[in-house]
């Protein structure tokens with residue numbers, strides 16, 4: 001089941017999957033998490049939060065229109081490869097289309113690029129390094 005969740009609900013999964021469990025939960029917050037237009041989605045398996053994604057209302061420099069940035073996309077290791085991340089993002093895409101959002105973009109980690117391509121995202125940059133979290137590409141998905 002997919003639900004809207006609070007920013008603080010995402011923090012343990014962010015830490016475990018995106019920060020190798022090395023940070024404290026406060027360090028896993030992103031600037032903008034609490035902005036009124038931001039939202040967070042969670043996929044629950046038997047009431048356990050197993051997959052998260054955060055959406056900040058923020059455009060990418062090269063594109064005009066109403067935009068959201070996808071951040072903190074993560075599925076607990078034991079639940080990866082089962083189509084859960086795909087379901088969560090498809091839910092978000094339908095929701096964002098209903099909000100008249102033109103596009104979604106993200107800084108996608110290189111090992112996750114194939115996952116984003118499978119959802120229809122297109123790469124718009126070469127690989128670049130984000131200190132601490134490794135090689136990334138910007139990916140773009142036209143919504144409306």
Ligand SMILES: CC(C)(COP(=O)(O)OP(=O)(O)OC[C@H]1O[C@@H](n2cnc3c(N)ncnc32)[C@H](O)[C@@H]1OP(=O)(O)O)[C@@H](O)C(=O)NCCC(=O)NCCS
Pocket residue numbers: 017018051072073074075076079080081082083084085086087107108109111112114115116118
């Ligand atoms: C990237 C990540 C969020 C994907 O989440 P996920 O729940 O594993 O995603 P899915 O299961 O929907 O898709 C993963 C793969 O499983 C496959 N898959 C298996 N069963 C599936 C099903 N029933 N339906 C759809 N896809 C399925 C997909 O084809 C996909 O393959 P691909 O990556 O080669 O395209 C997750 O692997 C993760 O948390 N990775 C570590 C953190 C990370 O890199 N996050 C992204 C930061 S940018």
